[in-house]
Amino acid sequence: MSLDRRLVVLLSLALVTTACVGRRSSEYTPPAAPTIPPTTAARADGLSSFDIRVTDDGYVSADQVPAGRLAITLHNDGHGQRNAQFLRLNDGVSLAQLAATFQNEQRSAMSLVSFAGGPGTVPPGGTQEVVQDLVEGQYVMVTLLLGEDGFQYVPSGMFKPFRVVGASAASTSAPLPGDERILLEDFGFAIPPLTAGTHTLRLDNVGKVPHEILVKRMAPQKTLADALAFVLTPVGTPPYADAGGALVFPGSQSVSMALDLAPGQYVAICYFRDSVTRKTHAELGMIRDFTVD
Ligand SMILES: [Cu+2]
Helix, strand or coil: CCHHHHHHHHHHHHHCCCCCCCCCCCCCCCCCCCCCCCCEEECCCCCEEEEEEEECCEEEECCEEECEEEEEEEEECCCCCECCEEEEECCCCCHHHHHHHHHHCHHHHHHHEEECCCECCECCCCEEEEEEEECCEEEEEECCEECCCCCEECCCCCEEEEEEECCCCHHHHCCCCCCEEEEEECCEEECCCECCEEEEEEEEECCCCCEEEEEEEECCCCCHHHHHHHHHCCCCCCCEEEEEEEEEECCCCEEEEEEEECCEEEEEECCCECCCCCCECCCCCCEEEEEEC
């Protein structure tokens, strides 16, 4: 068994907890095999693209990507909701050490890594693109979902190591794409008026601590209070559906996110848990609704 495979097994044993809250779609039929080769390639705008496919068996992607600015696209070919949280192993930490620590105590394993963004949660058949800068190092990508106990967990097999290599290119000094800005604050969101259609949004974490933004389309007649109640007690049918987002990245950093919005009511949520109070950032104010006309 390869090291990667052993790590997946170890992490799966260690991390699977309560029942999955992932939604299943009766209409969506995943392709038999990934249709995009797991490579990186240069795009017309000069950015390197990093395509990630996730199936029910795990992630398919390049094992190595260049440091610097990357256009990262997650394609969900599986049956459940999926995302890709990037975690950079702290200098001196090995993959084996991370896996062993995860197996014993998930919370202390988080002290071995730094949150490094990644595409947010999409339903089966969905895609999410983010543009962000990655520095050299050893990383893992994991799907982080909300368990019925209110804590996040990694579904079985949803873990893949990858390396970021080389010095960062000069492109990282240029502004990130996006005419409209969302501010992620300690603890709240500032969201501009958004029209229906496609947007490229720059996300500025102006806080001191890591934040994320998950965008959800509210079900009919559901309210912000229903959304917060579900974050606290995620049991039963969610009052909202996944509409993309960008996962946890550090304070004073920015990423860019593409969103395609149909008219309707939405809610933005940060599920990250404060290390002192152990409350989710949503409870501390990082949940807000907005209308798309
Ligand atoms: Cu937050």
